[in-house]
Amino acid sequence: MNAEDLGEELRKGSGELSRRRKTALIGRAVTGLCLAIAVVFLGLLIFDVLRRGLPQLDWQFLTTDVKGFNPETGGVRNAIVGSVYLILITMAVAVPLGVATAVYLEEFAKDNAITTGLQRLVENLAGVPSIVFGLLGLAFFARLMDFGTSLISGGLTLGLLVLPIVVVSTQEALSAVPDEFRNGARAMGATEWQVVKDHVLPAALPGIMTGSILSLSRAIGETAPILFVVSSFIRGVPTALTDGFLALPYQIFYWAQLPSQEVQQMAASAIIVLMALLLTMNGVAVAIRQWSLSRRQW
Amino acid sequence: MEENRGLGKLASTADDAVVAAKRRERIVRVLLFAAASVALVVTGAIIWTLVDGTIRFFGASGTSLSAFFGNPQWGGIATVLGLSALGLLAAEAFLWGGSNVLGGVTRAQPPSLRRRLRTRLVARWSIIATTPIAYAINREFFLPLFPSNPVVAVAVPTVPTLGYVWLAGQLASEDVLPTRDLPGPGDWPRAIGLTAAAIVFAAVVTTYDLSTSTFLGSVQWAGVAGEFSIWSLVSGTVLIAIGALILAGPVGVGAALYLAEFADERVRAIGKPIVEVLAGVPSIVYGFFALFTISPFMQEHFGAMTYNAGSAILVVSVMVLPIVVSLSEDAISSVPGHLRDASLAMGATEWETSLNVILPAARSGVFASLFLGLARALGETMAVLLAAGSIARWHLDPLMEVQTMTTYIARVSTGDIPPGPATDAAFAVGLVLFVITYTVNLGGQEILDRMGVDEV
Numbered sequence: 001m002n003a004e005d006l007g008e009e010l011r012k013g014s015g016e017l018s019r020r021r022k023t024a025l026i027g028r029a030v031t032g033l034c035l036a037i038a039v040v041f042l043g044l045l046i047f048d049v050l051r052r053g054l055p056q057l058d059w060q061f062l063t064t065d066v067k068g069f070n071p072e073t074g075g076v077r078n079a080i081v082g083s084v085y086l087i088l089i090t091m092a093v094a095v096p097l098g099v100a101t102a103v104y105l106e107e108f109a110k111d112n113a114i115t116t117g118l119q120r121l122v123e124n125l126a127g128v129p130s131i132v133f134g135l136l137g138l139a140f141f142a143r144l145m146d147f148g149t150s151l152i153s154g155g156l157t158l159g160l161l162v163l164p165i166v167v168v169s170t171q172e173a174l175s176a177v178p179d180e181f182r183n184g185a186r187a188m189g190a191t192e193w194q195v196v197k198d199h200v201l202p203a204a205l206p207g208i209m210t211g212s213i214l215s216l217s218r219a220i221g222e223t224a225p226i227l228f229v230v231s232s233f234i235r236g237v238p239t240a241l242t243d244g245f246l247a248l249p250y251q252i253f254y255w256a257q258l259p260s261q262e263v264q265q266m267a268a269s270a271i272i273v274l275m276a277l278l279l280t281m282n283g284v285a286v287a288i289r290q291w292s293l294s295r296r297q298w
Numbered sequence: 299m300e301e302n303r304g305l306g307k308l309a310s311t312a313d314d315a316v317v318a319a320k321r322r323e324r325i326v327r328v329l330l331f332a333a334a335s336v337a338l339v340v341t342g343a344i345i346w347t348l349v350d351g352t353i354r355f356f357g358a359s360g361t362s363l364s365a366f367f368g369n370p371q372w373g374g375i376a377t378v379l380g381l382s383a384l385g386l387l388a389a390e391a392f393l394w395g396g397s398n399v400l401g402g403v404t405r406a407q408p409p410s411l412r413r414r415l416r417t418r419l420v421a422r423w424s425i426i427a428t429t430p431i432a433y434a435i436n437r438e439f440f441l442p443l444f445p446s447n448p449v450v451a452v453a454v455p456t457v458p459t460l461g462y463v464w465l466a467g468q469l470a471s472e473d474v475l476p477t478r479d480l481p482g483p484g485d486w487p488r489a490i491g492l493t494a495a496a497i498v499f500a501a502v503v504t505t506y507d508l509s510t511s512t513f514l515g516s517v518q519w520a521g522v523a524g525e526f527s528i529w530s531l532v533s534g535t536v537l538i539a540i541g542a543l544i545l546a547g548p549v550g551v552g553a554a555l556y557l558a559e560f561a562d563e564r565v566r567a568i569g570k571p572i573v574e575v576l577a578g579v580p581s582i583v584y585g586f587f588a589l590f591t592i593s594p595f596m597q598e599h600f601g602a603m604t605y606n607a608g609s610a611i612l613v614v615s616v617m618v619l620p621i622v623v624s625l626s627e628d629a630i631s632s633v634p635g636h637l638r639d640a641s642l643a644m645g646a647t648e649w650e651t652s653l654n655v656i657l658p659a660a661r662s663g664v665f666a667s668l669f670l671g672l673a674r675a676l677g678e679t680m681a682v683l684l685a686a687g688s689i690a691r692w693h694l695d696p697l698m699e700v701q702t703m704t705t706y707i708a709r710v711s712t713g714d715i716p717p718g719p720a721t722d723a724a725f726a727v728g729l730v731l732f733v734i735t736y737t738v739n740l741g742g743q744e745i746l747d748r749m750g751v752d753e754v
Contacts, residue, residue, distance in 0.1 A: 020647050020650065021647060023647070023649060023650075024647035024648055024649035024650070025649075027649035027652070027653070028556070028560050028648070028649060030552060031552040031553065031555045031556035031559075031560060032556050032560065032561075033552075034548075034549045034550070034551075034552030034553040034556060035552075035553040035556050035557065035561075035565075035569050035573075037549055037553075038549075038553060038572065038573055038576060038616070038619055038623070039569070039572050041576075041616050042572055042575060042576055042579075044587075044591075045579070045583070045584075045587050048587060048590075048591050049583065049586070049587070052590070096333075097333050097336055100329070100330050100333030100334070101330075101333050101334040101336065101337065103330055104330035104331055104333060104334040105334055108327055108330055108331075109331075109334070118334055118335070118337055118338065120743070121337045121338055121341050122337045123739075123743055124341075124736060124739050124740060124743065125337055125340060125341055127670070127673050127674075127677075127735060127736070127739035127742075128344065128677070128732065128735065128736070129676070129677025129678075129679065129704060129731060129732075129735055130677065130679060131677070131679040131704045131707050131708055131728070131731075132344060132348070132677075132707075132728050132731065132732050133344075134707070134708075134711065135347060135348065135351070135707065135724065135725060135728045136340075136343060136344050136347050138711070139347040139350070139351060139725075140343055140347060160340050163336070163337070163340065164337065167337070191319045191320060191322070191323045192323060192327075193319075193322060193323045193326045193327075194319065194323075217578070218578070221578075221579075221580025221581075221582070221583075222580070222581075223580070223581070223582045223679075223680045224581075224679040224680055224704070224708060227708055227711040227712060228711040249580055249582045249680075252582050252583075252586065253582055253585070253680065253683075253684065256582075256585070256586050256589060256590075256684055257684070264590065267586060268586065271582075271583050271586060274580065274583070275579075275583070278578065278580070282578065
C-alpha cells in the first residue's frame, strides 16, 4: 500500500469517525432532553399550582371549615382534620399487618409454593387499580359491614390499599439486616422469634419506619378509593369512627369541578396544603433514614 | 450433694424456659402466618366483591352477557386483537422469560442468526393476527350462512400454531444457537396449551358474539337507553393507556439511558430524586394541572374540547414516567461492565455501545418497566376523571372527550349516574378492569422475576 492510498484511507476513516462522534453527541443530547422533559414538567406543575393557590392561602383558609354554599367564604380545616384521621386509621390497619406479613415472609416462611404464592399475591395486590379498592370499600365496609360512608370505611379501605406497599418496603428493610445478626443470636441459643424480636427488628426499625411513612404519604394523596365513602356535604370535624368525613384530596377534586373560578383557585390552595403535608411526611422519612444510616451498626 | 440438687433445679428451670420459649415461638409463627394470609383474603375479597356485583348487575338489569360484550363496529375485532396481543405478551413472559418479546433481534448478531430470529418472530406473532382474523371471517362471512360455527374459529388459528410449534422444534434441534431462550421440545406442552387456550378464547368470543342480536349494534353506553356495552369504555381506556405509554416509553427509556450511561454524578444526584418526586405527586394534582393548564393550551392550539383525552394522555404519561425510568435504569445499570468495556475497546462510541450492546442486554428489565407502566396507566383514575370528561363513545380521537373504565366507576360514586343497573354496572366494569390490569402486572412481575436467570 503506497503513501497516497494510506492517506486516502485515513481521511475516509477520520471522516467516518467524526460522523459517528456527531451521532454519539446527538444521541447523548436527545436522551438528556428526555430527562429534562421530566424536570421541566415538574417545575411547570409546581409553578402553576403556586401561582394559582398562593394568593388566597392564609391562616383563615386553614382554620375555617369547608362551606357548602359560597365555598369561597370557607376554608379547609375539616378536610385537613379528616385526612389526618384517615391516615391514623390507615396506619393502625396497614402497619401492624404489613410488618407482620413481611416478618413472616422474610424470616419464618419456608421456601415453598405457599410462600411464593403469598409473595406473588402481595406484589400483584400493589398493582390493583385504586378505584377497584374503592369498590371493595363500598361493598365490604360500607354495605356488608354496615359502616356506611364513614371515617372507618375510608380508613380501612386505604389501609388495605397501602398494605402491600408496607409489606414490600418492610421486606427490603429486613433483608438489609446482615445474617451475622441472626446467626450470632442463634448461636447463643435464641429461638427464631427471639432472634427476630430482639435483634432483627430493632436493627430494621428505621427502615421499616421510613417505608411505612412513605406508604402512608401515598395514602393521604389518594382520592379514588375514598370516592365511594366520603361525605361531600358533611359539616364540621368527625368525632367518632362512624361519622362522615371530608378529605383534602376529595375536596380538591370537588372544587376543581365547580364552575366558579374563585373556588377553582381554592382547589389550588388546597393542593399546596396537601403537598406541604406530603413534604413533611417525606421529610420525616428521609430524616429517619439519614439518622439511621449515620449510626448504623453494620 | 447439696450443690448437685441446686444444679438440677437450675437445669429444670432452664428447661422450663426453653419449653416456654418454644411454645411462644409456635404461637407467634401461627399469628404471623395468619397476618400474611391477609393478602390472600384481600385478593379474595376483591374478586368476590366484583363477581358478586357483576352477577347482581346482570341479574337486575336484564343485560345479557353478549350485549355487554356486544360489539359496536370494529370494537370486537380491535379488542380481540388487543386481548390476544396481551395474552401472548404475558405468555411470552411465562414461556421464555420475556427477554425477547420483540424476537431478540439485535444488530450485534450475525445476519444468519438475525434471519432465524425474525422468522421465529413472524411465526409467533402471526398467532395474534389470526385470532381476530378468524373472528372477522366468522362474523362477516359465516354468520349469514350458519347461525353459529365455532369450527372455523378453531380451524383458522390452528394452522399458524402448528407452524409455530414446528418452527420451535426445528430451531431447537439444529442446536446451532448459543441461546437458551429459544424454545425447545420440552416447551412444546406449554406452547400447545397456550395456543389451545388462545383458540378456545377466540372460539368462545366468536360464538358469543355471533349469537347476539346486537350484531353491529349501537355504540352508546350505560344508563341512557338501558343499553350496556363496554366497548366505548374500552376504547377510552385503550386510547389513554396506550397513548400514555407511547409518550412515556421512549422518553422514559431515554431518560434512564442518560441517567445510567451518560450523566455525571452531579446530574444523577439531582435527576433521580426529581423523577421520584414525580411518582409521589398525587394523581388529583396531575388532574388539576391537566384541566386548568394543559387543556386550555390544547383548546387554543389544537381545537380540542374542554375535556379531552389528549391532556389526560399527557399527564398520565408523566405519571407513568417514574416507573419506566427507575425500573429501566436498574436494568441498564445491572448490565455487566465487561460488555460495555469490550464494546468500547472495539472502538464503538458510547452511543453505539448503549444502542447495540447495553439496551439489548437490558431489554427484559426495560420491557418489564413498560408492562408495569401500562398497568399503572390502565388503572389511573383521578387525573383522567378531571381531564378527560365523561362522555362514553367509541372513538380514538385525542381531541375529544372520552370515558375510561376507571372514570365510569368513579362517576358512579360521585352520583352523576342514577342509581340502579347503571350503578351496578360499575362492578362488572371493575371486574373487567381488574382482570386486565392483573394480567399485565403478572406479565411484568414474571419478567422481573426471571431477569436474574436471563442476565447475560
